[in-house]
Amino acid sequence: MRFIHTADWHLGRIFHGVHLTDDQAYILEQFVRLVGDIKPDAVVIAGDVYDRSVPPHEAVQLLDEVLYRIIMDCRVPVLIIAGNHDSSQRLGFGHRLLARQGLYITGQLNTGFVPVVIEDAHGPVYFCPVPYIEPPVVRELLGMRDVQEHDGAMAAVVGRWTSRVPPGGRKVALAHTFVAGGEESESERPLSIGGADRVPAAHFQAFNYTALGHLHKSQAAGGEHIRYAGSLMKYSFSEAAHNKSVTLVELDALGNVTWEALSLSPRRDVRCIDGYLSDILAETPGGDSKEDYIMVTLRDSGAILDAIGKLREVYPNVLHIERPYLTSGGALRGPGGDHRRLSEMDLFTSFFQQVSGEELSPEQQKVLARTVEQIYRQDYQAGQGAWSGGFISKREEGVRV
Amino acid sequence: MRFIHTADWHLGRIFHGVHLTDDQAYILEQFVRLVGDIKPDAVVIAGDVYDRSVPPHEAVQLLDEVLYRIIMDCRVPVLIIAGNHDSSQRLGFGHRLLARQGLYITGQLNTGFVPVVIEDAHGPVYFCPVPYIEPPVVRELLGMRDVQEHDGAMAAVVGRWTSRVPPGGRKVALAHTFVAGGEESESERPLSIGGADRVPAAHFQAFNYTALGHLHKSQAAGGEHIRYAGSLMKYSFSEAAHNKSVTLVELDALGNVTWEALSLSPRRDVRCIDGYLSDILAETPGGDSKEDYIMVTLRDSGAILDAIGKLREVYPNVLHIERPYLTSGGALRGPGGDHRRLSEMDLFTSFFQQVSGEELSPEQQKVLARTVEQIYRQDYQAGQGAWSGGFISKREEGVRV
Numbered sequence: 176m177r178f179i180h181t182a183d184w185h186l187g188r189i190f191h192g193v194h195l196t197d198d199q200a201y202i203l204e205q206f207v208r209l210v211g212d213i214k215p216d217a218v219v220i221a222g223d224v225y226d227r228s229v230p231p232h233e234a235v236q237l238l239d240e241v242l243y244r245i246i247m248d249c250r251v252p253v254l255i256i257a258g259n260h261d262s263s264q265r266l267g268f269g270h271r272l273l274a275r276q277g278l279y280i281t282g283q284l285n286t287g288f289v290p291v292v293i294e295d296a297h298g299p300v301y302f303c304p305v306p307y308i309e310p311p312v313v314r315e316l317l318g319m320r321d322v323q324e325h326d327g328a329m330a331a332v333v334g335r336w337t338s339r340v341p342p343g344g345r346k347v348a349l350a351h352t353f354v355a356g357g358e359e360s361e362s363e364r365p366l367s368i369g370g371a372d373r374v375p376a377a378h379f380q381a382f383n384y385t386a387l388g389h390l391h392k393s394q395a396a397g398g399e400h401i402r403y404a405g406s407l408m409k410y411s412f413s414e415a416a417h418n419k420s421v422t423l424v425e426l427d428a429l430g431n432v433t434w435e436a437l438s439l440s441p442r443r444d445v446r447c448i449d450g451y452l453s454d455i456l457a458e459t460p461g462g463d464s465k466e467d468y469i470m471v472t473l474r475d476s477g478a479i480l481d482a483i484g485k486l487r488e489v490y491p492n493v494l495h496i497e498r499p500y501l502t503s504g505g506a507l508r509g510p511g512g513d514h515r516r517l518s519e520m521d522l523f524t525s526f527f528q529q530v531s532g533e534e535l536s537p538e539q540q541k542v543l544a545r546t547v548e549q550i551y552r553q554d555y556q557a558g559q560g561a562w563s564g565g566f567i568s569k570r571e572e573g574v575r576v
Numbered sequence: 577m578r579f580i581h582t583a584d585w586h587l588g589r590i591f592h593g594v595h596l597t598d599d600q601a602y603i604l605e606q607f608v609r610l611v612g613d614i615k616p617d618a619v620v621i622a623g624d625v626y627d628r629s630v631p632p633h634e635a636v637q638l639l640d641e642v643l644y645r646i647i648m649d650c651r652v653p654v655l656i657i658a659g660n661h662d663s664s665q666r667l668g669f670g671h672r673l674l675a676r677q678g679l680y681i682t683g684q685l686n687t688g689f690v691p692v693v694i695e696d697a698h699g700p701v702y703f704c705p706v707p708y709i710e711p712p713v714v715r716e717l718l719g720m721r722d723v724q725e726h727d728g729a730m731a732a733v734v735g736r737w738t739s740r741v742p743p744g745g746r747k748v749a750l751a752h753t754f755v756a757g758g759e760e761s762e763s764e765r766p767l768s769i770g771g772a773d774r775v776p777a778a779h780f781q782a783f784n785y786t787a788l789g790h791l792h793k794s795q796a797a798g799g800e801h802i803r804y805a806g807s808l809m810k811y812s813f814s815e816a817a818h819n820k821s822v823t824l825v826e827l828d829a830l831g832n833v834t835w836e837a838l839s840l841s842p843r844r845d846v847r848c849i850d851g852y853l854s855d856i857l858a859e860t861p862g863g864d865s866k867e868d869y870i871m872v873t874l875r876d877s878g879a880i881l882d883a884i885g886k887l888r889e890v891y892p893n894v895l896h897i898e899r900p901y902l903t904s905g906g907a908l909r910g911p912g913g914d915h916r917r918l919s920e921m922d923l924f925t926s927f928f929q930q931v932s933g934e935e936l937s938p939e940q941q942k943v944l945a946r947t948v949e950q951i952y953r954q955d956y957q958a959g960q961g962a963w964s965g966g967f968i969s970k971r972e973e974g975v976r977v
Contacts, residue, residue, distance in 0.1 A: 229630050232665035239669050246673065264633035268640050269670055269679070272647065276673040 176295040176345070179210065179437075181421040182221035182388030183406035185260065185362075187234030189226075190410060190468065191494035196233045201442040202407060203241045206421065209437060211249045213423065216300075217293050218251055221388030221404065222258025222307055222351030228265060242278055252277035254291055256306040258351040258388055259366055263306060281306050281349075284332065286316055288339045290346070297428035298345075303336040303382070305329070305350040307366075307389075309552075325352065325366065329374040337381050345430040348385040354396035357403065360417075362391050362410035367548055376401050383430040392417055393436060400432045409445035412470040412495065443467050443492060451475055452482060456489055470495040519547045577696040577746075580611065580838075582822040583622035583789030584807035586661065586763075588635030590627075591811060591869065592895035597634045602843040603808060604642045607822065610838060612650045614824065617701075618694050619652055622789030622805065623659025623708055623752030629666060643679055653678035655692055657707040659752040659789055660767055664707060682707050682750075685733065687717055689740045691747070698829035699746075704737040704783070706730070706751040708767075708790075710953075726753065726767065730775040738782050746831040749786040755797035758804065761818075763792050763811035766919075768949055777802050784831040793818055794837060801833045810846035813871040813896065844868050844893060852876055853883060857890055871896040920948045 184203075188195045210218060225234055245251050255278075257263040267282025274280075279291045281304035290301040313328035314320065317335070322328050329352060340346045353366055355373035366372035366389070376397020379385040385401040391414060393405030404422045409415065420436040427433075444464065448455055449472040459465075469490050473482065475498070486493045517525070523543055524535055535543065585604075589596045611619060626635055646652050656679075658664040668683025675681075680692045682705035691702040714729035715721065718736070723729050730753060741747045754767055756774035767773035767790070777798020780786040786802040792815060794806030805823045810816065821837040828834075845865065849856060850873040860866075870891045874883065876899070887894045918926070924944055925936055936944065 232663060235665050235669050239671075242670070243672050262633060264636050268636050269643070269674055270640075271644050272677040272679055273670055273673055275677055278670070278673055 176293070176297075176300050176426040177213070177215045178217040178219055178293075178347075178424050178426075179213070179215050179421050180219045180221065180384075180386040180402070180404045180424055180434075181206070181407065182351075182386070182404045183223045183258070183391055183410075184220065184238075185223055185226040185406065185408075185410055186238055187226045187230035188410060193468070193492075193494065194231075194233075195408070196231070196237060198408065198442050199234075200237050202439050203237065205439050206407075207241060207244050207249070209421070209439075210245050210251055214249065215251060215423070216295060217302070218245055218253045219302070219347075219349055219386045220253065220255045221349050221386045222256045223260040223388055223406075224255055224258070224266070225261050227260055228262030246277050252279065252293065254279045254302055254304060254349060255281070256304045256349050256351055256388070257282045259307040259364060261307075279304070284308050284313070284316055288335045290336070290340060295426075300426060301340045301344050301346040303333075303340070303346060303348050305332055305336070305348060305352070307351040308332070324371045326374050329378050333378045333381075345426060346382050347426070348379055348382040349388075350379070350385060351388040353389055354379075354387060354401065354403075357390045357396045358392050358394060360391040360406075360411055361413040362406070363389060365551060367551065371548075383426055384424055384432050384434075386422075386424075393420055393422070399434075402434065407439070408441055412445060412447055415445055415447045415470075446470075447472065448490075449474070452479060452485065456485060459489060465490050466492055469493045470497065472497045472499065474500055476500040520544065523547075577694070577698075577701050577827040578614070578616045579618040579620055579694075579748075579825050579827075580614065580616050580822050581620045581622065581785075581787040581803070581805045581825055581835075582607070582808065583752075583787070583805045584624045584659070584792055584811075585621065585639075586624055586627040586807065586809075586811060587639055588627045588631035589811060594869070594893075594895065595632075595634075596809070597632070597638060599809065599843050600635075601638050603840050604638065606840050607808075608642060608645050608650070610822070610840075611646050611652055615650065616652060616824070617696060618703070619646055619654045620703070620748075620750055620787045621654065621656045622750050622787045623657045624661040624789055624807075625656055625659070625667070626662050628661055629663030647678050653680065653694065655680045655703055655705060655750060656682070657705045657750050657752055657789070658683045660708040660765060662708075680705070685709050685714070685717055689736045691737070691741060696827075701827060702741045702745050702747040704734075704741070704747060704749050706733055706737070706749060706753070708752040709733070725772045727775050730779050734779045734782075746827060747783050748827070749780055749783040750789075751780070751786060752789040754790055755780075755788060755802065755804075758791045758797045759793050759795060761792040761807075761812055762814040763807070764790060766952065768952065772949075784827055785825055785833050785835075787823075787825075794821055794823070800835075803835065808840070809842055813846060813848055816846050816848045816871075847871075848873065849891075850875070853880060853886065857886060860890060866891050867893060870894045871898065873898045873900065875901055877901040921945065924948075 184199065186196065186199055224238060242253055245253055257266050263282035267280055270280045270282065284306060285304065290303050292299045292301055308328060310322050310324055310328040313331055314322040317331055319331050322331055352374050353372045354376050356376065379401045380398065383400065387396060387401065387403045390403045391406040391410060392403065394403050395401065396403060402422060405417065405419055408419055409417055418438060420438045423435045423437055425433045444467040446467045447470045451474045455471065469492060471486055471493055473496060483493060483496055520543065527535055585600065587597065587600055625639060643654055646654055658667050664683035668681055671681040671683065685707060686705065691704050693700045693702055709729060711723055711725055711729040714732055715723040718732055720732050723732055753775050754773045755777050780802045781799065784801065788797060788802065788804045791804045792807035792811060793804065795804050796802065797804060803823060806818065806820055809820060810818055819839060821839045824836045824838055826834045845868040847868045848871045852875050856872065870893060872887055872894055874897060884894060884897055921944065928936055
């Protein structure tokens with residue numbers, strides 16, 4: 176049994192004001208060809224297939240086209256779970272009919288807990304989809320009053336799944352969640368505040384493989400067989416050093432797993448350049464790399480007229496400039512230099528300190544965490560109706576300097 | 577060959593502030609049972625299945641459930657075209673996979689012009705879906721520079737369809753359009769202003785039957801075999817006298833058509849009551865009819881404290897009160913009495929007249945028509961991205977007095 180694990184496509188994403196749908200179509204063209212070459216037994220997409228619950232219609236058409244080609248041209252079944260960016264109801268339209276064609280979409284939790292069974296020469300493999308779910312929804316759906324946080328919710332859901340797979344059966348979990356210890360990027364939307372979104376990797380130890388989505392860096396989480404495939408593309412400058420790939424997983428007759436990362440080449444890379452304006456402009460790059468999406472950190476401390484205009488003569492897709500040394504006479508300004516990289520918690524804590532001269536007390540910290548959590552949750556719930564962009568994504572997109 | 581023709585479900589509609597999804601689920605439950613009893617060869621839904629391009633997710637789930645039951649439980653294939661309220665791209669997601677399960681959704685125009693063929697004992701019947709399309713889209717898709725209005729667009733599209741059906745083949749058109757001579761209600765959104773949205777019935781004469789959507793009254797349009805099924809429910813008080821139904825169409829071996837209206841009973845009727853408050857309150861209704869959605873036209877001319885509160889003690893779902901005689905000493909106030917029933921053209925014309933004392937010149941009328949048309953079009957296009965409600969639906973919903 177060989178399957179390709181991918182996640183976090185975020186179709187329809189806007190990156191610093193640039194609509195990425197064309198870039199996503201470019202890289203998915205490679206992906207479809209890869210699937211056609213490898214002919215795996217399945218493709219598994221572990222959530223956040225769209226960037227928001229009401230994606231632009233270009234994104235809907237792109238997903239339609241990609242899935243059709245994988246399923247009908249390559250004859251490879253596809254399993255998808257909803258992530259926290261997807262609308263579970265919208266993504267799930269027609270799922271029972273589509274499943275009969277080899278497209279298994281799990282928008283809302285399948286409370287029947289019927290696994291998707293795909294066979295190879297050694298017998299069945301049981302795929303158990305765990306879409307992103309808020310703990311209160313699990314509480315209601317499964318009638319478990321004691322479920323308060325993501326950890327308890329995941330324990331409840333995974334427990335149901337494992338009980339539905341015959342003993343000794345090979346089993347693969349798909350989950351969109353934050354496994355404790357995983358490394359974040361700047362392009363994930365937090366599931367909740369203050370660590371309550373983490374779930375221990377132990378929940379997934381019983382599965383032969385767990386195909387995770389949510390964290391945008393490709394990584395193992397608590398075991399080599401519990402993995403994030405990482406996002407399709409780099410969706411923040413913090414990911415400039417990532418190697419984006421999809422994961423080809425091989426499961427033998429006994430359920431032992433090996434895996435391999437298969438790289439995909441974006442139309443334009445996402446890169447960071449650090450230096451003095453004159454040096455950057457002097458080093459004219461060769462080839463296509465000057466078309467990359469670029470963030471420039473300028474070391475100059477004085478005023479510069481139209482820095483972005485000058486940079487764009489060499490790098491037309493400079494999307495963001497940072498000037499940490501501006502007006503500070505060459506010394507780094509403030510801790511970290513960029514308030515956009517701080518979390519809401521850190522931002523407010525530093526603001527409070529500046530204004531009052533005092534640190535937040537533990538009690539005050541708790542109130543703050545609850546408040547921020549509440550705002551995020553409202554934004555999430557509003558998003559289930561029609562995601563408005565909200566304050567989080569606005570912050571992600573940053574500000575052009 | 578027997579098929580059921582229905583249209584204009586407008587799932588997710590809000591009627592004077594009331595979300596109708598529960599009422600729609602109630603009537604669709606009847607519809608599904610009807611399909612199960614009759615076991616037709618197909619169900620045909622001629623557009624405006626949703627009320628807006630981004631419907632509430634409850635509407636998405638309702639449609640998913642209804643279609644699944646018709647297709648999988650009743651084993652009856654379903655054909656759907658997009659109407660002017662639907663997003664052609666969103667509605668069309670997965671259409672090629674779904675078609676293989678008997679759900680034929682035509683969101684955007686199928687420029688391959690491949691009919692949906694359903695066979696009976698006498699051979700094939702060719703179903704030709706014509707979703708709602710703006711004339712500029714037809715111009716671009718078919719490369720026909722001379723297409724300016726709906727008439728030319730429909731001629732071009734229907735011409736392609738008829739050329740694709742073998743001579744003598746029985747054929748059925750599905751179209752979401754305004755056939756000239758049809759009777760409007762107050763709940764349709766105009767396709768364009770000033771009559772440019774009308775298409776002659778002659779376009780459809782070659783078809784054995786044309787299943788129309790758009791106008792909410794069940795009616796023939798230019799021939800007994802060119803019909804509007806009418807909307808699923810009454811979506812404005814102007815439809816209080818309508819008999820809402822679906823149309824059972826029978827096509828014999830030679831392509832002759834007979835049809836029959838099959839009524840559906842809503843959970844709550846939509847009714848108008850006209851009289852003096854004291855009389856209305858005195859006539860206590862019996863049975864369920866007091867739960868109906870009601871508009872009251874009060875003949876009283878004096879001030880009344882909390883008229884809606886008093887009326888709701890008897891009719892809990894009074895949604896709208898009109899008081900045409902208020903402060904006019906019993907005489908009808910102004911022409912028509914209700915500016916909400918006037919079109920934008922009429923509203924502005926009357927405003928212009930009041931302010932300037934003069935009539936609009938023909939030249940001024942043209943400028944006005946163009947401007948209103950442009951606003952509608954922008955609203956339509958914005959709706960393709962994410963329908964915001966816009967000024968049209970706000971006006972439709974009226975104001976509680």
